[in-house]
Amino acid sequence: MRRNTILVATMAVATLGTTTQSCLALATSSVGLAVLKQILLGGITKGLNIFSDKDSFMANQLIDAALPQQLKDLNSTLQKLGLNSLVQKEKQYIAQAAAFTVDVSRPILVNAVNSLTAEDAARIVQGGSGAATQILKERTSEQLMAAIAPKVDAKLNEFGLVSSLNSALQGSNILGNILGGQNSTNSLTGGISRFASQQMVNGLFNIIENHEQQNATTIMNSLNGMK
Template identity: 85%
Template sequence: MKRNTILVATMAVVTLGTTTQSCVALATSSVGLAVLKQILLGGITKGLNIFSDKNSFLANQLIEAALPQQLKDVNNTLQKLGLNSLVQKEKEYIAQAATFTVDVSRPILTNAVNSLTAEDAARIVQGGSGTATQILREKTSEQLMAAIAPKVDAKLNEFGLVSTLNQALAGSNLLGTLLGGQSSNALTGGISKFASQQMVNGLFNIIQNHEQQNSATILNSLNSIK
């Protein structure tokens, strides 16, 4: 019971962002770091489980919210042309490609969590809820992009996404214009880049949401033992 009380108190300190010296000491202890890592690992597992299932990926609003403006513009143009079914196909291709990024994303994120330091914990205490995810993003976002973009590119090439979109736009250069005036040879890479950005940002949205939801749970638990 005593250990559970310590864990709850430590987790509350981490997520509430209390800045007293005693709270910093508690959060940066071995117990505090273990709890912090548990929170982040839970969010990572939740996010990657969603990525592992195409339908879960498509239904997740946090992933949808991470859609880059360039792909929004493409989809809006297609919808104005009455090609809603093609927009859905594009989203399905991206969701299917996301399932192939899980195995490379997991070790990057897990290693970053396991390497968190007492200094990171102190920053989280001072920054409050959401700071843990922000630190994880800073440590891994570039590495994640570098790791998953080639897989996304390969899969979207395999699915023929760009050729499908170009055919729907009647052979015009409208797709290239929407993606910043790229040449036809660079279009697949452009779409793959933006799809990869959506995946990385969507994953961090899920992790942060998990962190924030966990904060509320911690507060309730803390109140229950008063």
């Protein structure tokens, strides 16, 4: 048990950027690679569990931090017009739509993690904190967007978000200006759905990266306690 703890702890040190030869050798070993995958899979599970629950999604600061500027501008404009309730409805609809992206997101992410190699582990060691998540993001972001955007678009239309926005703004072109298109149902839902999907993808990676960093830090603390 003590030996396993040391192995995992040393891997954590390597993940955080201690690039000694011994750490590099351990990180690229079968043990090190298995630990790396376990950390990432744990972050994926954590993130998708949050996506599955509307209230957890809305309350998560890492997801909120991923809100694209266009949606920030939209919400700010609505609030200035006294439409705070519509802003809340928009956020609730996006949170509800997130739950319908879980089943398509999971296999994309899990397959990418399971495909990591010793060469990837070496790059992660050299990249430092958050490097594992960055590699995962590079390899899956476009695929995730392609998979979840249609589901988000369908759900936001089903929930009537664009209709609510159009009704509230009474045919003005405010939404079109903010979202970069004309004020028509098709362009608006495409813009809102695209930016909502971006928030989901980036928010999910924020959660995974946070889990990666927290996990490594916890193990390092355990190692320090064994000295």
